[in-house]
Amino acid sequence: MTYVSTFCQGGPTTLNYALFGGCIGAPDGSTAVWPERRVADDSSDARLSALMRAAQAGDRSAYAALLRECVPVIRRVAARRAPADRVDDVVQDVLLTLHNARHTYDPSRSFTAWLSVISDRRAVDLMRRVVRDHSREIHAPLQYEQHPDLEADPAAPQQRTETAQQVRQAVETLPQRQREAVQHVVLSERSLKETSALTGQSEGSIKVSLHRALRVLRLKIEREPQ
Amino acid sequence: MSAPEQDHDALIQQLTGDLAPVKRLAPPFWRALIWIAVIAAIAFVAAMATDRHAIAHRLMAEPDMWLAVVGSTLTAMLAAYAAFQLCLPDRSSYWALLPLPPALLWIAASGAGCLRVLRIAGTRPPTAGDERDCLIIIIALSIPLSLLLLVMLRKGHTLLPGLTTLTAGLAAAAASATLLMFFHPFDATASDLIAHGVAVVTVVTCVRYFGGRILPPKNNSARA
Missing domain, CATH: 1.10.1740.10 (RNA polymerase sigma factor, region 2, helix turn helix motif)
Structure with missing residues (x-):
């Protein structure tokens, strides 16, 4: 200026x-x-x-x-x-x-x-x-906390923990390449390119491993009782 | 760089990426002139189809008759010009006051006609059926005229949609009332004035409340 x-x-x-x-x-x-x-x-x-x-x-x-x-x-x-x-x-x-x-x-x-x-x-x-x-909203945090959620399931948090434990155990049983694919791409939300750089596998190979791993995990979890 | 500055920078990059060349809007005067020219063309056709001597005789017989037509014509023209001004985002809301003086003249002259004792030769007071026809004609003529005006206003980007549609409604109603003169061989009466008033208020109210749907939304969504 x-x-x-x-x-x-x-x-x-x-x-x-x-x-x-x-x-x-x-x-x-x-x-x-x-x-x-x-x-x-x-x-x-x-x-x-x-x-x-x-x-x-x-x-x-x-x-x-x-x-x-x-x-x-x-x-x-x-x-x-x-x-x-x-x-x-x-x-x-x-x-x-x-x-x-x-x-x-x-x-x-x-x-x-x-x-x-x-x-x-x-x-x-x-x-x-x-x-x-x-003018339309009321700031009443205590009312919000005391309002009962009729659809809430008291067992849901416990069930979520158990399901997570079950998934973790199932992942541990996978072969190394499939386990790496699940851990990096699904659990850590990394891209195929980043996973490829970390594991040394090609992107195509990671895709195949991931596909197989997810199929195995689905079968394992469906077979095992909750 | 702080978080808000990063947000602004991200938005600027997005808007810059969306940028396309735009055609600049013509000045409000010329845009209003186009709409007025359409009304003038309709008036010309109507004048060709009716008895022009009878109309001239009726209008010139008493000052209130021609003053009412001058008032409605000026109201239509100035309200249309005000609407084209108001459809620009930076224009003052005072533009909405522009058609008020001729509108007052229109109302005053029409009211004065009702108070007149002497009848104009060659005319008769309208019957209830005639008044209903007047109402229907004003509303029916206003629909295409207001739609044309709103479509033209849509090219702008008003931040005062209420005032823009209000003046647009007034322009359409006043233009329809002016065009009605060609099909209105009656002397002024209070009931006829009420019928005209109801028609004008109906048109202005409808355009005010439904016209906003035709205009671009005031609240933002990015468009290229």
Whole structure:
């Protein structure tokens, strides 16, 4: 971002203005001039507008750069409406809205103003949804804990433990190649490529071993009593 | 990089991957003009099929008659323009106020007609059957006009769907009321005004509540 100071060339009387960017008032007593910020904002807005124009034409790198630059702008606008823990939700929502509404942007208008209005509206929408949800939901953790689950089976946890034990024992009885395939691919959720690197077997061989192992395990567990 | 920043980065990558070139939307003025041109074409055909001298005589006989038509015509045009503005995500909600002045003129002139003592020569007060026909014509004409308007508005991306459909409904109802003039050889009466009012309110309410289904959803789902 290039800041251009129009007052730096004005001599010593305007030095304080150049240093403080206009926030302490102009030397002649006028207010709301803020030339450095305005010139910077204008050039920044023109650049964002050019990026959006390129994005509308399908330029992906321009679009990625534009969206990254939009994030702080959206955060700033959202922070005025939403609490800190919701600001990132607004950012995500606005990025999606920007994507879906990108064809409605008119390059002859300010991009920052376009984005700010959308961000503000999405922040208001989000806060309305939050308030609506809060009015429908009741925070009562004790009630939740005391509510009986009529379909709960007291024996289910014990049964799950026994089944897991049974599966573990059945896996131990498998030949080494099949056992490795089950342990890495099923139990450790590794990919075929990772398993291949760990065991030295080819991916095709692992697939075959796994298929055979699962068939054997199914037969064993079905035959053995629970 | 923090967790939210990683989420934003992942979303940006996804959106960038989905990017396709888009055709920029035409300015609201030109889009509104297309819809108004369709209404003008229907009005032209209707004018060709009816007794234009009788219509001109009826409208010019009393100021309230032509003021009501001017009011409904301007309401249709300005409400359509406001709807095309409101279907853009960054436009002010104040655009919805644009058709209010001509709408007030329309209502006031129609109401003044009912208070008039002298009858216009060559006209008669409408019967109950005529008033029912007026109601049906306004609603029947409004259906295609509002559908056309909503389909055109669908190309935008409104964040104010309620106001957009409200102004669209008003535009369609006002345009239908204007077109009704060609098939309405009656003097103004209170019961006729009520029939017109019921028809307009029905159209605006229906478009307001069902039009949102035609417009793109306000809440997001990524689309290329």
